[in-house]
Amino acid sequence: MDPMARIPRSGTRIDLEADGTTASIASIGASLRSLRADGRDLVVPFDADVVRPSFRGTTLAPWPNRVIGGRYRFRGVERQLALTEPSRGHALHGLAAWRDWRVVGADASSVELALEIEPSDGYPWRLDVRTTYAIVGGALTQHVRVESLDDEAAPWGTGPHPYLVAGPSPLETWTLELPASAVQTVTDERLVPVALEDVAIDAERFDFRRARTLGDVRIDHAFTRLTRDEEGLATVVVRDPGGSGVAVRWDDACPWVQIHTADLPGEDRALGHRAGLAVEPMTCAPGALDEDLLGYEAGVVTLEPGAAHEASWTIVAA
16 A cells, blocks of 8 residues: 555544635544634644544544443443543543544535444444534534434433634633533542532632633533523633634533543643643533433433434634
């Protein structure tokens, strides 16, 4: 094989462009590799010919975030998943992030990718998952649709994993507007869910209902009870002190959102420490697959045989 023709390490590369916005998608994980509007990054990018850094930009399915200890009970049956976050002992971000999705179709401004999730020991259901990225009016929308190919009900959840870039200044100087009044508190080391609390429990860290500077707070938490506009959309906005910004908006298919200030062990900025703010709309909360773990509505979708579910979100310069 001609080495110049080989597939990049992040998978097949699909470049999109329309309305002054460009995006590049990598087929491994159906990942958003880069997104630029009017010449500036809206997300933290990565090169096509590298192994994608962690979960940057990937599509999360059939669950987002963590299954605690990899163990969950669904319809009375307990199951054990492989532990893909060994440092904390959890099953992290589903089964699709390191799979090579098939490109179904593409044009200059959109692409559709597909993945069949096959039954496995810890997740014994067959699902057909399709995702479309499309640039319309300068905004990038990702749509995820799943259809059950199984003859038994399956638990399901999804979401994206972009790291937003408000502008050239450090993350500490950015402002965050997050229309959430409740936060899922977690343990410090393993991020195991503890309770669902009002954001006032630690307002400096969690209450961004009015836009204010992030400063040195460290956040890796799921938020809910979202305020929505007249169209039913929730919007998170991150803005640089120079005036540039980026927003993510989504409808009620995602009642949760994970916010992460991208704090890395060693705090090496060259490796991406606090390089962007992860804003991850989610159909369900961390730990939601386990019907015994949480004492509140967590949003897990039950896919009956032949049923389908859809969710979408949009990233746009603000």
